[in-house]
Amino acid sequence: MNIGLTGGIASGKSTVATVLVERGALLIDADQIAREVVLPGTPLLAQVAAHFGQAVLNPDGSLNRKKLGEIVFADPAARKDLEGLLHPQIRALMKQRMLEAEAADPHRLVVVDVPLLFESGLQAMFEQVMVVYVSRATQLTRLMARDGLTAEQAQRRLDAQMAIEEKKERADIVIDNEGSLSDTERQIDHFLEGKGL
Template identity: 75%
Template sequence: MKIGLTGGIACGKSTVAEMLVERGAILIDADRIAREVVEPGTPLLQEVAAAFGQDVLHPDGSLNRKRLGEIVFADEAARKRLEGLLHPEIRATMRKRMEEAEKQQPDRLVIVDVPLLFESGLQAMFDEVLVVAVPPDKQLERLMARDGLTREQAELRLAAQMPIERKRELADAVIDNSGDRSDTERQVEAFVKEKGPA
């Protein structure tokens, strides 16, 4: 089974992904792929620099994510332009890795961690979508604490995503990560059992 894993920023998706892997699932991480496609020397990194200016590169030629983030989170048109550059390559790589995983280990769950799954309209790529959620106020607190952001910066990042409550409604399954770790573990365990051998 191919499961799309998503949630809001700072909802604990990585924690849940880890728990699924511990239970035998294969994890494909869209964020990791997103970093790979813009590594120094890649044609895509050159395109990003051409579109957003050389100051989105560090002196060593690697992508200055913080600088790029400042540009695209403050300007929706810029964000859309960046997505237009990156998304086709990221999706193609994701598809390829999903196919490889299914061929090599057809009896295991394939979990694809995609932060903006609904925003990017990728539901059809998966058999089911699993959402990791916490209440919006907790999400804001966690984001500020995790990334050292001001309330205003954190709210801008949240505003760039679909509200977590809407993601809950669209999900095939939800893991509520607002309790303690063992509570989340129990929900993950139940999910894996229901989906068959991971």
């Protein structure tokens, strides 16, 4: 079985992913794949630099994520351009890893962590979609604390994504991550037991 794991920024997806892995699931991380496809020397990194300018590269030739983030979070058209470059390659690699995991162990739960799963229209790739939910107020507080952002910067990042309430509505499984870690673990165990995993 495979599930897509998503949520909003700072909702605690990593925590839920870690618990699922501790329970035996195999994790495929779309963010990690997104970093792989733009490693120094890759054709995709050259395309990103050609489109957004050499300023998005660090002196060592790696991608300056902070600089690129400043550009794309301030300009929806630029964000669309970036997604148009990255998403097809990320999707292809994700699908390849899912097929490899299924071939290696057909009975193992495969969890694919995809931050922008609904925004990218990827729900059809998965048997079910699990959303890690916290309120928008909690997201803002956690995001400002985690990334050292101002309220305005944090607000902009949240506004760039689908509202967490809408993701919750569209989910097959909702893990409410407002409470303690043991509350979250209990919900995950309940889900796994229900699936006979």
